[in-house]
Amino acid sequence: MSGKKSTKTEGNSGSEPRYTLAELTAHAKERFSVRPEVIAGAMYGAAGELFTVAEVQDQIKHFMKAKVD
Template identity: 65%
Template sequence: MVFKKAIKTTTEPRYELTELKAHAQELFEVKEEVLAGAFYGEAEERFTVSEARSKIEQFMKAKVD
């Protein structure tokens, strides 16, 4: 039995993280620093706007010890 790895398919354009940071306020209503924190240590370099929004929301909800 052969298993195929799930492939992400989307029609949304992917943007470099630097582009998303430059427009963080307009797109996500957060400062660049928040976006940088949400993507700290991320291996990928290109994201859709919805992926970025989701990561930012998770970052903002995370508990701080």
């Protein structure tokens, strides 16, 4: 992702970088092949302010498979 990155959480130097939801949403099409609205829906109510790419991909996968009544 281009632009500024959020800092890694202290003490987890070997883990994936974490980004704000705004940063991830800005790159929705390039990184996740979805529209920004999909990320907004998938991450609605998510706890925390910083997320890894893998966490968001998992949430998108669950969101897209959810049944609609």
